Amino acid sequence: MSEPQNPRWTWSRIARRIRVPLGFVFATLYIWLANPSWTSIAIGCIIAAPGVWLRAIASGHVKKNTELTTSGPYAYTRNPLYLGSIIIALGFGVASRSPWIAIGIVVLFLAIYLPVIKSEESFLRGAFPEFGNYAKTVPRLFPRFSAEKDSTRGLFSRELYAKHREYNALVGSLLMMLALALKLVWSATKTRGAF
Numbered sequence: 001m002s003e004p005q006n007p008r009w010t011w012s013r014i015a016r017r018i019r020v021p022l023g024f025v026f027a028t029l030y031i032w033l034a035n036p037s038w039t040s041i042a043i044g045c046i047i048a049a050p051g052v053w054l055r056a057i058a059s060g061h062v063k064k065n066t067e068l069t070t071s072g073p074y075a076y077t078r079n080p081l082y083l084g085s086i087i088i089a090l091g092f093g094v095a096s097r098s099p100w101i102a103i104g105i106v107v108l109f110l111a112i113y114l115p116v117i118k119s120e121e122s123f124l125r126g127a128f129p130e131f132g133n134y135a136k137t138v139p140r141l142f143p144r145f146s147a148e149k150d151s152t153r154g155l156f157s158r159e160l161y162a163k164h165r166e167y168n169a170l171v172g173s174l175l176m177m178l179a180l181a182l183k184l185v186w187s188a189t190k191t192r193g194a195f
Contacts, residue, residue, distance in 0.1 A: 012119035015112045022112065026104060027176065034096035036180040044095025045177055051087030052170050054080055059166035060156035068128040070138070071154025075147035078138050079117055086113075086141075088173060095180055117141070 036044075054073060058080035061072035073080035089105045096102075117140065124131045138144065161167070 010119075012115035015115045016119060019112050019116060022108070026108065029104070030092065030096060030101055030176070031179050031183060033098045033100050034180055034183060035098055036095055036184050037097060038184065040097045041095050041177060041180050041184070044091040044093075044180075046091070047094055048088045048091025048173055048177075051084040051089075051091065052173055053084075054087065055084035055169045056161060056166050057156060058084065059164040060158065060161040061154055062160065062164070064164075065127070068124065068130055068134060069154075070134055072156065073143075075138065076143035076145075078121070078135065078140050080143075082113060082117055083141055083143065084169070088169070091173075092176065095177065 058073045061074060062069045062081070077083055086109065089109070093102045093105050121131075121135070121140070125135075138147075
């Protein structure tokens with residue numbers, strides 16, 4: 001008979017704790033491995049922008065740990081913040097023009113974000129009895145095309161947006177794209193200096 005697993009050391013719990021520091025490590029590797037072009041940066045920005053927008057809108061609706069949020073983007077997907085992050089990551093993958101970064105993004109999603117999503121949903125299921133019915137009608141990640149009229153109601157709150165500091169997604173995205181542009185300029189300068 002196996003011993004019961006210590007809930008303090010489940011992978012989803014570990015993944016939740018390491019995802020932010022791991023993001024900083026990945027950002028450093030990203031800049032190092034990226035091989036951007038002006039076109040890839042422009043296309044990457046176009047792809048990432050809706051992800052930043054989705055995260056912003058979702059953060060203005062979510063009332064973490066106090067109520068089950070089902071309004072705004074939460075009427076279409078149970079995890080609009082993570083969906084926004086995936087869209088942003090796709091944009092950065094395209095901007096980087098690196099197959100290693102593309103592989104890294106997929107690995108991070110499968111190894112870190114998927115377990116975190118499942119863990120958070122387990123918490124919500126225990127904390128909010130209505131989560132079961134919500135989960136039956138609203139997809140986990142990829143959004144449905146229509147929602148019940150009542151479920152889309154709910155006003156965006158600037159206070160919640162500020163409280164969750166979601167502006168960091170916009171600032172971080174802009175800084176990373178700027179870093180790619182600087183790398184591109186530096187590489188071009190270095191190449192010209194070699195002749």
